[in-house]
Amino acid sequence: IDEGLEAIDQAIQTVQDNDERLYEAEVYRLKGELLLKRGVPDVVAAEACFRQAIDVAERQHAKSWELRAAVTLGRLLQQKGEVDEAHAIVAPLYEFFTEGLDTADLQEAKALLAAL
Numbered sequence: 182i183d184e185g186l187e188a189i190d191q192a193i194q195t196v197q198d199n200d201e202r203l204y205e206a207e208v209y210r211l212k213g214e215l216l217l218k219r220g221v222p223d224v225v226a227a228e229a230c231f232r233q234a235i236d237v238a239e240r241q242h243a244k245s246w247e248l249r250a251a252v253t254l255g256r257l258l259q260q261k262g263e264v265d266e267a268h269a270i271v272a273p274l275y276e277f278f279t280e281g282l283d284t285a286d287l288q289e290a291k292a293l294l295a296a297l
Contacts, residue, residue, distance in 0.1 A: 186216070189211055196208065196221060202237070234253075252271055274290070
């Protein structure tokens with residue numbers, strides 16, 4: 182996990198140095214995922230990464246990346262008992278999509294919303 186976090190930090194530095202932002206949102210989301218998998222999960226930092234991933238995707242108008250980050254954040258908020266906020270973040274993004282409803286990301290979003 183620590184090696185993964187080092188690789189993610191290098192990827193973030195590369196994004197900043199080269200202004201190559203195609204996967205920027207996903208990099209922040211993955212960093213959050215890794216922070217949750219540590220021996221002592223860093224929930225606060227992970228949540229910040231997920232929110233940053235959403236912000237980046239929103240600025241880029243990258244709805245798929247935004248949905249993926251929102252679902253990840255939604256799961257974390259659900260675990261913290263913040264189901265209303267989780268629903269408020271995920272539902273509008275899920276409802277944006279009218280096609281591809283059988284894709285993995287949209288199926289995950291649908292399942293999360295059903296659980297909330």
